[in-house]
Amino acid sequence: MTTAHPRGQAAPAALEVHNVHKWYGAHRVLDGIDLTVRPGEVTVIIGPSGSGKSTLLRVVNHLEKPEVGHVSVGGEPIGVKRHGGRLRELGERAILAQRSRIGFVFQNFNLFPHLTVLDNVAAAPVATGRLTGPAARDLARELLGRVGLGDKAAAYPRQLSGGQQQRVAIARALALRPGIILFDEPTSALDPELVGEVLAVIKDLASSGTTLVIVTHEIGFAREVADRVVFIDGGRIVEQGPPGQVLDSPRHERTRDFLGKVL
Amino acid sequence: MSEPPGAAVSLAAAPIPTDAPSQQPNAQRVQPLRRPGRWIVTAVVLVVVAQILHGLVTNPFYQWDRFRYWFLRPAVLDGLLVTLEVAALSAVLGLAGGILLALGRLSASPVLRAVSWTYTWLFRSVPLIVVLIFLYNFSALYQTLSLGVPFGPAFVTFDESKVATDLTIAVVGLSLNEAAYAAEVVRGGVLSVDQGQHEAAAALGLPRGYQFRRIVFPQALRSITPNYVNQLIGLVKSTSLVFYVSLLDLFGTVQSMGNTYPGDVVPLLLVATVWYLILTSAVSVVQFYVERYYARGATRALPPTPLRKARTGLTELRARLRGEAAV
Numbered sequence: 001m002t003t004a005h006p007r008g009q010a011a012p013a014a015l016e017v018h019n020v021h022k023w024y025g026a027h028r029v030l031d032g033i034d035l036t037v038r039p040g041e042v043t044v045i046i047g048p049s050g051s052g053k054s055t056l057l058r059v060v061n062h063l064e065k066p067e068v069g070h071v072s073v074g075g076e077p078i079g080v081k082r083h084g085g086r087l088r089e090l091g092e093r094a095i096l097a098q099r100s101r102i103g104f105v106f107q108n109f110n111l112f113p114h115l116t117v118l119d120n121v122a123a124a125p126v127a128t129g130r131l132t133g134p135a136a137r138d139l140a141r142e143l144l145g146r147v148g149l150g151d152k153a154a155a156y157p158r159q160l161s162g163g164q165q166q167r168v169a170i171a172r173a174l175a176l177r178p179g180i181i182l183f184d185e186p187t188s189a190l191d192p193e194l195v196g197e198v199l200a201v202i203k204d205l206a207s208s209g210t211t212l213v214i215v216t217h218e219i220g221f222a223r224e225v226a227d228r229v230v231f232i233d234g235g236r237i238v239e240q241g242p243p244g245q246v247l248d249s250p251r252h253e254r255t256r257d258f259l260g261k262v263l
Numbered sequence: 264m265s266e267p268p269g270a271a272v273s274l275a276a277a278p279i280p281t282d283a284p285s286q287q288p289n290a291q292r293v294q295p296l297r298r299p300g301r302w303i304v305t306a307v308v309l310v311v312v313a314q315i316l317h318g319l320v321t322n323p324f325y326q327w328d329r330f331r332y333w334f335l336r337p338a339v340l341d342g343l344l345v346t347l348e349v350a351a352l353s354a355v356l357g358l359a360g361g362i363l364l365a366l367g368r369l370s371a372s373p374v375l376r377a378v379s380w381t382y383t384w385l386f387r388s389v390p391l392i393v394v395l396i397f398l399y400n401f402s403a404l405y406q407t408l409s410l411g412v413p414f415g416p417a418f419v420t421f422d423e424s425k426v427a428t429d430l431t432i433a434v435v436g437l438s439l440n441e442a443a444y445a446a447e448v449v450r451g452g453v454l455s456v457d458q459g460q461h462e463a464a465a466a467l468g469l470p471r472g473y474q475f476r477r478i479v480f481p482q483a484l485r486s487i488t489p490n491y492v493n494q495l496i497g498l499v500k501s502t503s504l505v506f507y508v509s510l511l512d513l514f515g516t517v518q519s520m521g522n523t524y525p526g527d528v529v530p531l532l533l534v535a536t537v538w539y540l541i542l543t544s545a546v547s548v549v550q551f552y553v554e555r556y557y558a559r560g561a562t563r564a565l566p567p568t569p570l571r572k573a574r575t576g577l578t579e580l581r582a583r584l585r586g587e588a589a590v
Contacts, residue, residue: 190564
């Protein structure tokens with residue numbers, strides 16, 4: 001799983017980032033990112049704050065539009081289509097359909113506060129026309145059980161702890177059966193004693209073979225679950241490789257510097 | 264001086280643990296601060312209120328017997344019905360128009376933004392009475408009139424002489440005005456919803472209409488409700504202006520009755536006052552329950568209904584009185 005070469009040509013990469021540039025005015029946030037993630041692989045992205053990690057994730061599901069380059073998920077370009085030799089922007093409806101196949105878990109959970117926990121999880125499969133109401137609620141109950149919150153279905157998000165809310169948010173992302181799930185610092189908004197329960201759920205997903213891309217500051221967790229660790233600084237990938245290599249014997253000065261500060 | 268600490272500890276510790284707490288509750292109980300100033304203020308206010316009420320009841324100027332005579336007269340009730348009809352129709356149409364205008368203001372299209380802004384600017388600038396009288400004279404200028412959504416397609420085209428009744432003119436005028444204000448209320452509500460909610464809805468790939476109807480708007484309603492009810496109460500009172508387009512609403516009826524029976528002007532005005540008070544109170548009661556409904560999920564526990572509040576208040580008062588009696 002951790003070799004740098006693709007195993008075969010048959011299966012398309014779960015995620016491919018092609019030369020992505022993103023800037024706000026004169027500020028370059030992403031400065032030529034190339035990245036390939038194979039199906040089932042767990043990629044952990046680390047780097048100093050402001051390095052572009054979160055922006056990269058948000059480009060993947062097109063919450064941010066890249067100025068140059070594009071992203072493919074499962075071989076399908078996101079937010080654009082090939083037209084002749086060029087890339088053309090897709091309409092909103094098509095982009096929304098693509099997003100529904102990419103799970104996204106936010107740092108601040110962003111659960112819908114006016115819906116019960118069950119409806120939070122069941123809403124998207126119904127709204128996107130994949131499941132009927134009863135089927136979606138059955139699925140939601142099953143997923144809530146899987147994240148250990150089967151008894152909280154009738155509660156409202158604000159009645160839950162941060163860790164519980166984040167686990168609901170993970171169940172909500174899973175309800176669309178995405179091919180890949182992106183985590184944007186999923187434990188950064190949590191009290192320290194609640195971090196473990198969320199990481200345990202993510203670890204469970206990782207071992208079940210779901211493709212995950214995780215932006216995190218939890219270096220210990222990265223070592224445990226990652227097939228590959230990617231270190232980003234200044235909008236560029238500085239180095240990447242198996243966790244043992246990047247975290248324990250980094251080749252670059254900047255990586256050593258960063259790890260020295262956070263470890 | 265070596266003794267006190269130990270003595271103090273034993274004294275404080277003694278009654279707490281094993282003794283039955285009901286036997287010595289007052290040793291530990293904090294005595295509430297006495298507030299004589301508050302009692303004096305209460306007494307003064309009560310005296311003033313009593314004087315005002317006494318004046319209201321006994322002053323022959325108000326002619327309460329005539330008030331009783333007029334309060335439920337069919338003419339007055341007909342006027343009240345017109346007021347209700349105009350207010351209800353304008354409230355619904357105004358809110359619908361306001362939502363469309365707010366969506367226009369928030370849309371990505373510069374044209375829609377400009378049109379919505381201009382509409383709001385225009386109708387917030389022109390006094391309602393001018394709009395009404397302008398519409399009233401409209402039928403003299405045009406034979407037919409198309410009615411549609413503001414800047415939307417025309418639904419129907421009317422032969423003006425048939426359709427432009429006084430009621431229609433009143434409702435259209437009030438709705439046009441109301442929509443401009445409602446637009447700002449709705450826009451403010453939508454802007455108050457956390458950006459993360461928009462992002463989460465977009466990230467889940469929820470269809471655009473669903474995002475607004477089921478995710479953003481219900482959350483916006485929490486801040487829209489109190490502001491729109493404010494508008495609504497203003498609207499109920501604004502309906503008194505339709506008198507000037509010769510529609511006999513509550514105020515219009517009272518006014519014309521006052522012209523016929525000049526001696527009853529004061530009791531007639533009191534009749535109108537009391538009815539407007541009742542309407543406003545009804546709106547406020549509805550507001551409480553609507554706000555309570557949309558507070559689901561926003562607070563950990565819903566605010567108690569007035570009935571429940573009164574009941575707990577009574578229980579507390581009784582407990583306090585019993586406690587005071589025990590002392």
